[in-house]
Amino acid sequence: MADSTIDEAYERISRTGPERAGWLSNHAPMAAESLVRAGRADLVHRWLDGYADRMEERPRGIARIAVDQWRDPLGDPVRTGDWLRYFERELADEPWRDVLVRWWPRLLPGIAAGATHGVIRVGHAVRALLDAETPARVTELGQGLAYWAARWQPLAPAGAGPYGSDDPRAALDAVPRVPDQRYGIRHRLAQLADLPDWPASAAAVPRAEQTDPAVRLAAVVDAAVLRVGTHGHGDTIMLVHSATAPNAVLRTLPALPRRLWPASLAAGWAATAAVTAAYAPAVGRPAPVAGPGLDPDSVLSRAVATGDPHAIKFADTAVDTFRRGGDRAALATAAQVATDLADD
Incomplete structure (x- = not known):
């Protein structure tokens, strides 16, 4: 069926x-x-x-x-x-x-x-x-x-240095915010070129212990999912893309030759960093707590109940994160996103 x-x-x-x-x-x-x-x-x-x-x-x-x-x-x-x-x-x-x-x-x-x-x-x-x-x-x-x-739209270029971070969460914390957050994403992304810290942030592709680009990219997705839990209130709909965009790249890797994986990793990270720069609030909130009985099925049900496509797609990505590492905070974040979007 x-x-x-x-x-x-x-x-x-x-x-x-x-x-x-x-x-x-x-x-x-x-x-x-x-x-x-x-x-x-x-x-x-x-x-x-x-x-x-x-x-x-x-x-x-x-x-x-x-x-x-x-x-x-x-x-x-x-x-x-x-x-x-x-x-x-x-x-x-x-x-x-x-x-x-x-x-x-x-x-x-x-x-x-x-x-x-x-x-x-x-x-x-x-x-x-x-x-x-x-x-x-x-x-x-x-x-x-x-x-x-x-709709092809390039981002401001990254720096030329080596991979600069072992911790994707720390790398996301270091991403600078665009100064003018009054308008839409095209206006916000255009400001990246004027941020002195953007080239270094865009080049700071977080490393995992393994050198496999797929593993590194999965770590980026996981960090982005959890950061939506603490910073998604800035603009929930837009910030979910900081996780769903690199996850789309990750899902495509099995269909690509490995020679294209490093560039895919770099682009996936750049998308996450760009959305973070454009929409993340300066101050986070406490991370949501996974209550008893919260599991992938219940999280997906909450998302589906909203009818909102962003809630559905984010829950799909958050469940991927949970199944990779067992971190129930990913499920709690997806539940929070569903609540936020249902309220909207």
Whole structure:
């Protein structure tokens, strides 16, 4: 049932665009995949029905993007329809893994695309494809890649030094805050280039004891999950992306050759640091405490009950963190996020 449900959901979503109201992301494919993964496949179509008024028609194209002329329209949201058609052609002609491997290093420098929703959507699609290759899942990967390409947005560059931190939590604490926090993410990320401490923070890819980039990246995700518990009140919706964006990269690594893993680690960390700089409050709050009976199933149920796609996706990521290390603080954080978003 789960397999057919996600394919049915993707087929419904494929007729819609990646955004609404000009720039707000379509969360339907990401939330649907998380629901199926959480064992809630029976809720997917009902959830999509409730979300239907937040989905718009798929945008039309302007002009065909030639294979050797992709650089100019990169990052141009007006060309979203053209990018959707471009990746339809790419994936019709080649295996999805080949397309992903070719485009991943092209897109990775623009990881801030769509407030990181481009890479998050791709990460969910890849996880579904690694379970089973179906036409609907290949189509969804193409739509995720197209959205990322259309909204491609690079961050201010990192410094050139070696990895600077053994502790991802300490590295997050050292990330500077952007001074003007009155407007949206594009305005905030534009300020990173003017922060003297940003290059060092962006280069401080936290190390784990092992040298495997996947292990390092998992440590980044885990630290970001827990930090949402103490700093998520600054802007819960935006700060959950400090964890879900690197987790999307982590979920994609098994489909990539290992030569692309170091750059993926660096980009995943940069996304976490950038969202932290843009939205984390100066002062944290006490970490939430995991009460008795709190387990992955109850946490996912709380998130699903909110109906909020950010709560659902964050719970999905927090459960990954819990299952890696058994830290119940991750579950408590996901429960807190669900409460915060339900109150909103």
